[in-house]
Amino acid sequence: MPSLRAALAGIPPRRLHNQRISRAGFKRPDQVVDWLGAVQAQEYEPAMWALALRMSGTPVRADIERAVDDGRILRTHVMRPTWHFVTPDAIRWLQELTGPKVKRMMASYNRQMELDDRTLTRGVAVFEKALRDGRYLTRAELAEYLRAAGIEASGPRLAHIAMHAELEAVVCSGPRRGKQSTYALVSERAPGATRLDRDEGLAELARRFLRSHGPATVRDLVWWSGLSTADARRGVEACGALNESIDGLTYWSVEASAAGAARDSQAELLPIYDEYLVAYRDRVAVPHGPSGIKSASGQLVTFQHALIVDGHIAGTWRPERGSDGVRVNVTLLRPSKRGERKAIEQAANRYSRFIAAPVVLSVT
Secondary structure, three states: OOOHHHHHHOHHHHHHHHOOOOEOOEOOHHHHHHHHOOEEOOOHHHHHHHHHOOEOOOOOHHHHHHHHHHOOOEEEEOOOOOEEEEOOOOHHHHHHHHHHHHHHHHHHHHHHOOOOHHHHHHHHHHHHHHOOOOOOEOHHHHHHHHHHOOOOOOHHHHHHHHHHHHHOOOEEEOOOEOOEOOEEEHHHHOOOOOOOOHHHHHHHHHHHHHHHHOOEOHHHHHHHHOOOHHHHHHHHHHOOOEEEEEOOEEEEEOOOOOOOOEOOOOEEEEOOOOHHHHOOOOOOOOOOOOOEEEOOOOOEEEOOEEEEEOOEEEEEEEEEEEOOEEEEEEEEOOOOOOOHHHHHHHHHHHHHHHHOOOEEEEEO
């Protein structure tokens, strides 16, 4: 029987494998999103990098942006009240399954902003009419339509009306307009979206989470999905997951698809809110980094993007754009071990290909 240390040490490589970080990835960004179920995406550019590092050949940023503009990937508020990338096929059943709880969570905030059910319903109707026939409008432009209908909305009030329209599966992301996001109708961006009944949805969401994020606990699934504990357990039981007990915690997993060829690199420059770190509530197997660390010069550095080595957090990194390219500053939590510097350089080279710009690496 393996020791506790050995059992816990076996979890990170399995998660890296299932998340498609340590093995050859997918060819298209929508395949990544479909495999993971949903990808947290409130930080737009880091979220694109999260998709790219799970793809073979490391596509350039423009490839991911094209998928968003074409509607092969949709960005919307789903599961928890934050932005996620989802596929057009999954957007309706995901919203129908998780949207009602999010709306209950947002109810008190809506009352504070004097957004009653009638106002929210009218706002959604205004959006639906304004976006009809393939029109893509920014949030500010939609505010003008609300104003014309007698609904004053700006700032958080406008954002909450837009979120409600997303949770109703009426609107989602449209093509980017420069650096601005636009909205589109779900009925036009995802006309063939799958519909599942509640039990089917619970089983499918649990299956997708465990195949891509496992081994994971029920608490992890609750945290990631926004489901209740009872519903999460129901989904896990229905999807035929396997379990193992390690140090008093039960970890669940399902059979992953056939593995591709593993990459040599043992280090990865993960973006902020990457699924490898943000999707888990129980953090025994992969402890998270501190809020800030000191560089070699004694300067306090805010922990943002994570450097992982062998599946564990080894430092933080930050890109800084300049006239001659991008400087990637890596601050280590501990002295680097033999061979790790080369692995970090390989990770920086992948990031350079993604942004299509030269990268100067600094490790302290």
